[in-house]
Amino acid sequence: MTSAPSTQRIRASELVGETWFNIGDKDLSLKDLRGKIVILDFWAFCCVNCLHVLDELRPLEEQYSDVLVTVGVHSPKFEYEAETSAVAAAIECYDIAHPVINDPELITWQAYTARAWPTLVVVDPEGYIVAHLTGEGHVSGLYSLVDQLVEEHEAKGTLHRGEGPYVAPEPVARDLKFPAKAIALGSRGSQESTFLVADTGHHRLVEVADDLETVIQTIGGNGSGNAISAETGQAEPDSISVRGYADGGREIALFNEPHGLALLPADVAAQAGYDVLIADAVNHRLRAVNLTTGGVSTVAGNGIQRLIDSERVQDETGQSDVVDLGPFAAGALETSLSTPWDVQYSEAEGVAIIAMAGTHQLFSYDPVTKDLAVYAGTALEGLVDGPADEAWFAQSSGLSVDAEGTLWVADAETSAVRYVVPSTKTDSKEPEVGTVIGTGLFDFGFRDGTPDDARLQHPLGVTNLPDGSVLIADTYNHAIRRWAPDTVNPDGTTKAAEVTTVARDIQEPSDILVETDADGHAVSIVVVETNAHQLIRINVPEKFLHVDEGAKQAQRPATKLVVGDVPINISFAAPKGQKLDDRWGDPTQLTISSTPEHLLLEGEGRDTGLTRQLRLNPDVTEGVLHVTARAAACDGEHGQPIPDSAACHLYQQDWGIPVTLHADAFDGAHTTLDLDLRGIH
Known part of the structure; x- marks a missing residue:
């Protein structure tokens, strides 16, 4: 074990x-x-x-x-x-x-x-x-x-x-500090044409005027601005950087690194009693604000970080990984969340979708019924398309919904743009997940061209243009990119889908808003420029840049393994005062797959235990082993039964291990693969 x-x-x-x-x-x-x-x-x-x-x-x-x-x-x-x-x-x-x-x-x-x-x-x-x-x-x-x-x-x-x-x-001293996301408030702001900004580094929300600079009001953070010393002229310690958790009025409420914001439709807001949902990331909660009163409330999350899918740990059959896309029985306020990074209301589904970055999933929340559920994702990290209950995501961090109701997802760790077709538009009546850009956890770059060839680098935001294309906040490339689908030219020929670059040299853009004219044409975009601590406005160009700085892979040193039979051993020792929770059988689990798939001849799949025999293909020279290990432990002493009231803990780690395969061990190749989940020396 x-x-x-x-x-x-x-x-x-x-x-x-x-x-x-x-x-x-x-x-x-x-x-x-x-x-x-x-x-x-x-x-x-x-x-x-x-x-x-x-x-x-x-x-x-x-x-x-x-x-x-x-x-x-x-x-x-x-x-x-x-x-x-x-x-x-x-x-x-x-x-x-x-x-x-x-x-x-x-x-x-x-x-x-x-x-x-x-x-x-x-x-x-x-x-x-x-x-x-x-x-x-x-x-x-x-x-x-x-x-x-x-x-x-x-x-x-x-x-x-x-x-x-x-x-x-x-x-x-700054007006904004590492802002993460923003939304246009329109007539529901304190003035016309204002924006609500998640001022993440100051742990508050800020409403700014159409000039993107003038601060109209602040909500949360327990303060109103940075203090400058009259004696030294230097910034005093951030008087508004109060991280914490508190509901109440705008002067009382506290956030902890708020990120995504979603403006509810007016009819839904009237029933819910608030206008905006907030992904309060480090508090692991979904918060809400009434723009008229400035009052902040909590609508989902109990403040305890969700470790993978802790609601489904070891039922009496020993199955801990069956995904249930139904509502959580405990209720929204009693359910653990994990680093919600963005939130977007989907009229097609009639719910708000939450990018649950910490568990690599999408959740849904109904502001009217208050139902919380898993919307898509297995909680395993990677890029796998298909039915929502089989899809893998990787730290999804940005959401947008297009005119057809399709949800678009900036999947940061796979440097990918994903989409989810709503359940109302699939034959199965369940959401379906697909990908337009991106190939896996370790592939990235800065390359325009066909969607298959294009590469991004850790995108955090997406939005939709009226023409059906998608803008991407390509964060680590400091660029705004554009994916355009296949289109039909005036002469009846087809213009193939392509990825281009709209703007460059923007310091870690993390969100984008589109501004349209009276005819619905995009005229400009507002970008949250996180590392420049500001919002900026950019005109949408008539012609786009074509950039090719290459496709790259994360360059971690590869582990040398011999071909043939290689045992994998995961070391795990429960902390002092805890013991393995074996009340329903073996409380450990190992999931293994590979890229390419034929790297593994034997040993893939999911089973109990933390050891397994792998057989590596001698016809493959290199690849990646994807390993997920889990172990469940509860408070208790060895040799004693676990009390019913004991606190239990789930330990998990996902490894993506680059490997090169060798015929023998003479050149330093390992004959076993030993990993530590929790190793004590």
Whole structure:
């Protein structure tokens, strides 16, 4: 069921990278951290699971601030993420209050045998590795592990209490701070032609005038603006950057990194009692605001992050992965959500669709009946089309609905544009998922041309033009792109579908709004330029750019494996005070597939257990193994039954492991594939 933990003491490798952040004008080495418990957090700012870990670690870092130092090792997946300025912006955007080293060549990543984002490695005060944890949800175990290390090393005299090396950066005053999404309010704003902006970095909503700059009102954030010191002329600490959770009036309400916004149709708003839905990402809630009163309420989510599909963990038949697209029995306010990133009302379905980035799914919410349900997606990460209950998504982050009722999806981690045909327009009467741009988790680039050849880089937003084409906020390419379907020319010939570029050199665009004239023709677009902290207006050009900077793949070092029979072993050890939940059989599960499919001759599929025999095809030289491991544990002591009232935890990690296949082991190829879900050394 689990592999035995290693008893060999392994010395932690030195931290090697390009640039240090949050430590002032100096570098940092492991020797400087001797005497402290160190958590190395291998992360990438594209990765929603990594963002979850940042938030999980905040209270742990605060409680153990005199003995614990977290060091972020930024290990980029996408090309843009390797840039120093991009990492600096991400550190500010996500309020990271610990040292960070940028590791663009993945040197430290390889030294610690990291194979997935996020990975946590715990180093004791003497500089030895004591735990290797993959994925999220490990924080409860970290508390007990830190307590053990404090007790052990205080007794040995090797624990040094005191402040860590973190140096806070100088604060900066801005009207907007990393805005994520915006909507046009029209006549339902406080004035004509206004926009409501998710001012994500300030944890509030801001209504701005048609000039895109004049602030009309703010909702939430517990403040009204940045303060500038009269003595120094420098920005005071952000007086409006109050993250939290509170319902109430505009001066009382609190958000935590709000993202997507959806304006409800007037008749639906009248029945619901509010006008706008808000994807309150880090609060893991769907919020609502009445634009007349400014009152904020919660309509879905209990504030507890959903780890994969926690409502379906191990029924009495042992099946933990059957997707049920019906409503959640507990009700919307009692159901866990996971990092809702965008929300869009679908008149075709009569519900709001939520991009549930944290579980790689789409949820639906009916503002009138208050029903919450899974709309599409299995909670497995990847790019798989087909019926909604079989489709795979990957951190969907932007939504739009066209005139025909089709839902368009910016699927960020696959650098893809997906679509969902509504249930009212399919023969099966169930939603159907398809893809127009994108091929998989590791393929990206900046290339125009046919949709099959085109490449994007982590898009976060989509919107629809009146002519049936789709605009894409191609975030990491700093561009606005356009997908146009097949069209019929005036002479009756067909113009093939194509992808072109509308605008370039926009700093991380994350959302787009289309402005039309009286005849319904697009005349301009409004872009949320996140890393420039502003909204901008761009005229829609008559001719589009054609860019080809190549198709690329995420360049992680490949794992060398021998062809033939290769066992895979996932190490998992429940934290102290927890035990595997075996009340309904084996509480572990392993799902394996490959790209290309014929890479695996045997071993694919889903089954219980954390070990399996793979047979690798000798006719294939390289590919990707897709591995998902799950383990369920509950609070309780070994040898004792689990109480009915015990809190239970589900651990999961998805790995996409690039591999090269070799005839024998003489050139360093491995004969086994060993991975850590939660390994204790």
